[in-house]
Amino acid sequence: MAKQASNGENHSVAKPPPTPSPLRFSKFFQPNMRILVTGGAGFIGSHLVDKLMENEKNEVIVADNFFTGTKENLKKWIGHPRFELIRHDVTEPLLVEVDQIYHLACPASPIFYKYNPVKTIKTNVIGTLNMLGLAKRVGARILLTSTSEVYGDPLVHPQDESYWGNVNPIGVRSCYDEGKRVAETLMFDYHRQHGIEIRVARIFNTYGPRMNIDDGRVVSNFIAQAVRGEPLTVQAPGTQTRSFCYVSDMVDGLIRLMEGENTGPINIGNPGYIRDP
Ligand code: NAD
Ligand code: UDP
Numbered sequence: 597m598a599k600q601a602s603n604g605e606n607h608s609v610a611k612p613p614p615t616p617s618p619l620r621f622s623k624f625f626q627p628n629m630r631i632l633v634t635g636g637a638g639f640i641g642s643h644l645v646d647k648l649m650e651n652e653k654n655e656v657i658v659a660d661n662f663f664t665g666t667k668e669n670l671k672k673w674i675g676h677p678r679f680e681l682i683r684h685d686v687t688e689p690l691l692v693e694v695d696q697i698y699h700l701a702c703p704a705s706p707i708f709y710k711y712n713p714v715k716t717i718k719t720n721v722i723g724t725l726n727m728l729g730l731a732k733r734v735g736a737r738i739l740l741t742s743t744s745e746v747y748g749d750p751l752v753h754p755q756d757e758s759y760w761g762n763v764n765p766i767g768v769r770s771c772y773d774e775g776k777r778v779a780e781t782l783m784f785d786y787h788r789q790h791g792i793e794i795r796v797a798r799i800f801n802t803y804g805p806r807m808n809i810d811d812g813r814v815v816s817n818f819i820a821q822a823v824r825g826e827p828l829t830v831q832a833p834g835t836q837t838r839s840f841c842y843v844s845d846m847v848d849g850l851i852r853l854m855e856g857e858n859t860g861p862i863n864i865g866n867p868g869y870i871r872d873p
Contacts, residue, residue: 611791614735620695630655630693632736634686634727635700637665639807640741640799643843644698644850649673657692659684664703669806686723687715690730696854697738699727702776704743705811706769713771720775721782728786731793739795739854740783742861744839745773746798754839757798757861780861787859795853800865804843814838839866 619628631648635641636658642665648654657680658670673679684690686701702719703709709716724740731738747755748763755761763773786792803815810816821828841849841864849864 608788611789613791613793614732616735616737617693617695628653630657630695632657632659632692632694632697632730633700634659634697634723635665635702635741636660636698637662637667637669637681638700639665639669639704639804640802640843640846641665641698641700642669642806643804644700644847645670645673645679647844647847647851649676649679652678654678656680657682657694659686659690659692660701661685664705664708664808686726687718689726692730693734694730694736695734697727697731697736698741698850698854699724699738700741702741702772705808705813706772707810707812709772710768713768716771717775720772720779724779724782728782728792732786732790737793737795737854738783739797739850740779741850742776742780742796742798743772744798744800744863744865745769746777746780748773755863757863794859796860796862797850797853798861798863799846800839800841800863802841802843802846807843815840839868841865
């Protein structure tokens, strides 16, 4: 079997995928898709949970260590019979029986991922390894939320998925950029070596309700400055570009990727980009 990645490379699979749970194909009127969302208490994860919970065939399990996420983001689902919230750090093994894994756990904002860079690397590398081990044991399909940061300081614009990036391996952002690159490598190695069904999304700047006002990124900075009546400031004016995606569009993209046939990696963002003033 061979799967075509969106960058045109051929990722031959050595083994057929593990057999999924019989529940996944159940014809009975009962929830038959058990979905794990790591990092589901965070900004994008909690919106993804809201959308997945709309489908009565889904049971949703969130595993989150609440480093940047909060129970508040999920409060409308706590106590719901199709929902479960586990305080869990993905750097530790996790034993649950699921059919799909959306693996989002990782702080996304530089302020938080630089706070404990070694932990950020562990979350990306050991956390992704554990989720792949879980996917292998139970035959689940797994989607990784990677990032446009895998392109580093890109030398080509705009970046499509065939670009391999320009990343500093020893800089202060490397725990995140290189961590996500290793996470992608692990995904494709488990796919080729163990036949795991993988999906890799490279997410661009996402904004919307529940984003952290103090996360140090441009949208929240602008809003915070406007609310506080401060002048709007940007770093290195006129030199930076950003593509912004509304969170509900991001969630639709992630679900379509999970449900579709393409392994990725695939960029999810806005095809138009905005230059900093
Ligand atoms: P977020 O910080 O709001 O959410 C991350 C969640 O992961 C939080 O709930 C946090 O508590 C949890 N978490 C962190 N480390 C963990 C660990 N070791 N074990 C268990 N849970 C852990 O970030 P977000 O904006 O919702 O981002 C979600 C995913 O999307 C991340 O993987 C991020 O890298 C990726 N991403 C986001 C953006 C963006 O613009 N928001 C851009 C590119 C990629
Ligand atoms: N793992 C997990 N949950 C599972 C199965 C595995 O967290 O249900 C973890 C396991 O602890 C290991 C990692 O996933 O650290 C990789 O598992 P795999 O079986 O691929 O490798 P091995 O355990 O043989 O090194």
